[in-house]
Amino acid sequence: MADLSGKRQILEGLKRGEITAAKAYSLLKNGSPGSVSEGMDDVAIIGVSCRFPGAMNAAEFWRNLSSGVESVTEIPSDRWAVDTGDPAFYDGMRFGAFLDGIDRFDAGFFNISAEEAVAMDPQQRLFLQEAWRSLEDAGYPAERLRGMQCGVYAGCGGSDYGILLRQHVKRPLPYSLMGNTGSILPARVSYHLNLKGPAIAVDTACSSSLVAIHLACESIRAKTCELALAGGVTISTTPTFHSLAGASGMLAADGHCKTFDFRADGFVPGEGVGVIVLKTLARALADRDRIYGVIKGSAMNHNGKTVGITAPGGPAQTALQNGVYRRFAIDPRTISYIETHGTGTKMGDPIEIDALTNTFSQFTEDKQFCRVGSVKTNIGHTLSAAGVASVIKVLLAFTYRQLPPNLHFIKPNTLIRFKDSPFIVNDTLTEWTAGHSPRRAAVSAFGFSGTNAHVVLEEAPAPAGGRETRAQSFYPVAFSAMSGDALKQKYRDMLAYLQNGDPASIADISYTSFMGRTHFRHRSVFAVRDCADLKRQLKKVCDGGGGAEPSLSREIALVCRQYVAGKAQEWQTSFDGGGGRLTGLPTYPFQGDRYWIDLDRHTPDTGLDDRQIRELIERLENGEITPSQADSQLEGKI
Numbered sequence: 324m325a326d327l328s329g330k331r332q333i334l335e336g337l338k339r340g341e342i343t344a345a346k347a348y349s350l351l352k353n354g355s356p357g358s359v360s361e362g363m364d365d366v367a368i369i370g371v372s373c374r375f376p377g378a379m380n381a382a383e384f385w386r387n388l389s390s391g392v393e394s395v396t397e398i399p400s401d402r403w404a405v406d407t408g409d410p411a412f413y414d415g416m417r418f419g420a421f422l423d424g425i426d427r428f429d430a431g432f433f434n435i436s437a438e439e440a441v442a443m444d445p446q447q448r449l450f451l452q453e454a455w456r457s458l459e460d461a462g463y464p465a466e467r468l469r470g471m472q473c474g475v476y477a478g479c480g481g482s483d484y485g486i487l488l489r490q491h492v493k494r495p496l497p498y499s500l501m502g503n504t505g506s507i508l509p510a511r512v513s514y515h516l517n518l519k520g521p522a523i524a525v526d527t528a529c530s531s532s533l534v535a536i537h538l539a540c541e542s543i544r545a546k547t548c549e550l551a552l553a554g555g556v557t558i559s560t561t562p563t564f565h566s567l568a569g570a571s572g573m574l575a576a577d578g579h580c581k582t583f584d585f586r587a588d589g590f591v592p593g594e595g596v597g598v599i600v601l602k603t604l605a606r607a608l609a610d611r612d613r614i615y616g617v618i619k620g621s622a623m624n625h626n627g628k629t630v631g632i633t634a635p636g637g638p639a640q641t642a643l644q645n646g647v648y649r650r651f652a653i654d655p656r657t658i659s660y661i662e663t664h665g666t667g668t669k670m671g672d673p674i675e676i677d678a679l680t681n682t683f684s685q686f687t688e689d690k691q692f693c694r695v696g697s698v699k700t701n702i703g704h705t706l707s708a709a710g711v712a713s714v715i716k717v718l719l720a721f722t723y724r725q726l727p728p729n730l731h732f733i734k735p736n737t738l739i740r741f742k743d744s745p746f747i748v749n750d751t752l753t754e755w756t757a758g759h760s761p762r763r764a765a766v767s768a769f770g771f772s773g774t775n776a777h778v779v780l781e782e783a784p785a786p787a788g789g790r791e792t793r794a795q796s797f798y799p800v801a802f803s804a805m806s807g808d809a810l811k812q813k814y815r816d817m818l819a820y821l822q823n824g825d826p827a828s829i830a831d832i833s834y835t836s837f838m839g840r841t842h843f844r845h846r847s848v849f850a851v852r853d854c855a856d857l858k859r860q861l862k863k864v865c866d867g868g869g870g871a872e873p874s875l876s877r878e879i880a881l882v883c884r885q886y887v888a889g890k891a892q893e894w895q896t897s898f899d900g901g902g903g904r905l906t907g908l909p910t911y912p913f914q915g916d917r918y919w920i921d922l923d924r925h926t927p928d929t930g931l932d933d934r935q936i937r938e939l940i941e942r943l944e945n946g947e948i949t950p951s952q953a954d955s956q957l958e959g960k961i
Contacts, residue, residue: 364651366540366618367607367783370461370600372453372910373554373715376420376593376702380910382824385719387701388727389752394420394702395578395591403562415574416565420593420703425449425558427915431938432805433515434948440918442498444482447508449596450556452913454512457552457598461612462839462905465516474520474548475509476539478531478555478707483563491920512552520548526707529664530623530770531555532597533710537621537776539601549606554598555708564706565592575667580704581731582665582697583672583739583748590666593703597711599718604784611904614783615718619763620651626773633771635671640678640769643777645685653763653779656687660726660755660764661746662713665697666704667731673738675767680744687745694749696729710768710776717764721782724762726753757782797850797879798833800857801886803843806938809912810845811865816909818861821854827906829853834903837886844941848883 371381376394378384387394397417398405405417428448430440440448454475458468485503488496501507505524513522521542525535532555539553559565568574575581575589602610604617624643626636648655663675676695683693698709698716705712720726732750735741741748755762762782769775802817804810820826827835829851851857943953 364544364620365604366543366601367604367612368599368601368615368618368714368718369607369612370457370459370463371598371615371715371718372456372460373595373597373712374422374449374453375595375597375705375712376422381715381719384715385723388698388716388719389723389725391728391730391752392701393579393730395580395593396421397578398562398565402560405562411566411570413569413572413574414576415578415589415591416562416569418575418578418591419559419565420591420705422449422558422594422596424915425560425594426917426919428452428918429913430916430918431942432911432913433511437918438496439498439502441920442488442496443502443918444484444508444558445560446479446482446484446556446558446596447502447511448918449558450477450479450508450554450598451511451515453554453556453596453598454552455515456910457554457600458516459840459910460907461600462835463550463600464839464841466841468550469517470519472520472547472549473513473516473518474539474542474551475512475518475522476525476535476542476551476553477509477512477523478525478527478533478535478710479505479508480526480528480531480557480707481505483559483561486561486563487920508556520551525555527774527776528770528772529666529704529706529709530768530772530774530776531707531710532712533714533766533768533776533778534623534770534774536599536601536618536710536714536778537623540618540621540778543601543603549602551601552598553601554596554711555705556596557706557708558594558596559592568592573668579731580667580697580699582663582667582700582729583676583695583736584667584732585734585736586731587667587669587672587736589668590699591703593699593705595702595705595708595712597708597715599711599714608784611786613905613907614786616721616783617781619779619781620647620653621776621778622647622650623774623776626775629773632773635674635769636773636775637674637678637681639773640675640767640775640777641681643775644679644682644765644767647777647779648682648686651779654686655683655745656689656692657758657760658763658765658779659693659758660717660720660749660762661693661695662717662764662766663695663697664709664767664769665695665699665729667697667699669736670738671769672736675769676739676741676744676746679746683745690743690745691741691747693745693747694726694753695746696726696749700730700732701727710766713766713768714778714780717766717780720755720764721762721780724755726755728752795830795879797852798829799837799879799882799886800829800833800849800851801836801840801842801846802849803840803846804911805843805845805942806914807845809914810847812912812914813909814861814865816912818858818865820909821858821861826854827908828903829857830903831906832857832908835906835908838903839905839908842886842889844889846887846889848886850879850883
């Protein structure tokens with residue numbers, strides 16, 4: 324039987340709708356305080372968006388991971404020149420894993436002037452766009468979010484874009500202060516969407532984004548947020564980090580991160596941005612959200628005083644992991660994969676495996692049942708985005724039920740005794756089979772600041788039965804965008820989605836296109852019989868033809884007319900109780916205009932082209948912006 328405090332906890336959870344009556348009965352009869360905590364602290368991940376080297380989205384990221392692709396290259400010529408004649412030059416300084424198009428941003432979408440966009444750190448721009456996409460992926464339109472107690476927790480380091488501004492602009496730009504201040508990065512999201520929860524920038528170095536995820540989970544558990552975004556971003560616009568890390572002997576000389584291998588000699592710097600959307604599991608199930616995975620427990624701590632302020636602390640890592648497993652009643656024997664911090668250093672890797680072995684040995688004597696790997700062998704060390712990159716890798720592994728290979732592993736580091744541990748390196752693409760319990764994984768991130776984080780993830784529960792879908796002759800599928808060009812790109816993106824993989828049901832696509840998206844002034848509706856019909860119609864339009872004109876029922880025809888006419892939300896009533904559920908569809912195709920300092924002219928590149936001016940005038944005519952806002956964006960640009 325549960326003790327008195329446990330009974331009270333169970334009854335309060337039942338009253339708030341966090342656990343079912345059947346679960347409450349089971350806990351009251353058999354539950355321990357640990358199992359009570361486990362049932363009530365689960366946090367669901369309901370939205371994901373990311374950009375990593377060689378991958379513009381999560382689908383491309385998985386393609387690279389599962390295929391064993393390494394996205395490290397020599398420094399691109401459009402970033403900076405590698406000075407091999409510098410006495411401080413180290414071979415590792417010539418390599419990195421970089422994002423494409425970091426100078427591109429859809430400023431008009433966020434009502435940001437060209438002058439302000441140029442002064443913004445690309446970390447702010449990219450995080451803002453991926454935050455929007457993650458909420459779209461979760462099925463949250465902007466109007467549903469306004470005024471919500473939604474938190475934004477962003478792992479981010481210092482801005483080196485400010486270095487470029489100081490070097491190449493003779494006088495400070497008006498927006499450069501807030502454009503390069505870390506605290507503004509999460510605030511951009513809250514400001515644009517009118518969110519009322521905390522907006523917190525987290526800088527604990529390499530553990531920043533996993534600490535951000537933990538803090539977001541704590542706010543969800545404490546009910547200070549009903550929804551939270553968490554993630555991180557790292558972009559390098561100057562050679563500053565490469566130079567400092569190389570001088571400190573941290574970089575792999577050959578440009579390969581060789582985690583767990585006897586040749587391990589350091590990491591490779593990488594870039595990336597990732598955002599996930601969180602809410603309580605109970606609420607996510609009640610709302611019939613699409614769930615990527617469940618966070619069963621999380622915690623963070625600090626090494627305290629070790630042999631050096633940046634040195635990893637094995638005892639602190641063990642204490643952290645042990646604390647998570649005991650607080651959240653998690654048996655490590657049920658964890659079959661660990662996405663390690665795994666930087667590929669000669670001493671750091673053995674310390675991490677020893678700490679995990681010490682933790683697991685307190686719960687089980689079994690050997691080599693848990694696979695380990697590190698995403699850093701694919702995309703380098705993405706610093707403030709490293710933790711969220713690891714989490715997204717695990718979520719994708721849950722989805723596809725496969726574990727991607729840990730690259731560059733030939734022979735174990737001589738200081739790691741894998742045969743005497745619970746762990747084995749996952750060096751090939753492996754089917755992830757489920758045992759008696761759901762698939763579980765743990766993720767670690769250790770900052771060179773000494774702050775550590777550990778998170779345990781579980782695959783999503785089987786979805787409950789959805790609403791009974793009404794059979795229909797035709798299903799309306801809505802498309803909208805801020806511009807005509809973006810609308811056309813939406814057609815192409817949806818066509819690619821239908822052509823690749825296994826699309827959702829047409830009822831779910833229809834439902835999500837109306838109820839899970841923000842709707843803009845450029846609109847269209849396709850009335851289709853099934854996914855094949857939608858694919859045919861989209862291909863015809865993308866090839867330059869017109870859409871089909873079927874004979875529609877009165878109800879569907881009315882929905883189409885009301886939507887295209889922009890008549891408030893009258894069309895929504897047709898979906899109330901009518902079937903369909905949120906599903907993953909392509910997210911907004913931001914238009915990538917260049918906003919950057921022109922290093923040759925030593926002036927900001929802020930000019931507006933004819934298309935941008937035309938769209939600005941349209942927005943003014945439609946009442947989406949005020950004359951003063953339009954004037955601010957046009958000032959000095961034409």
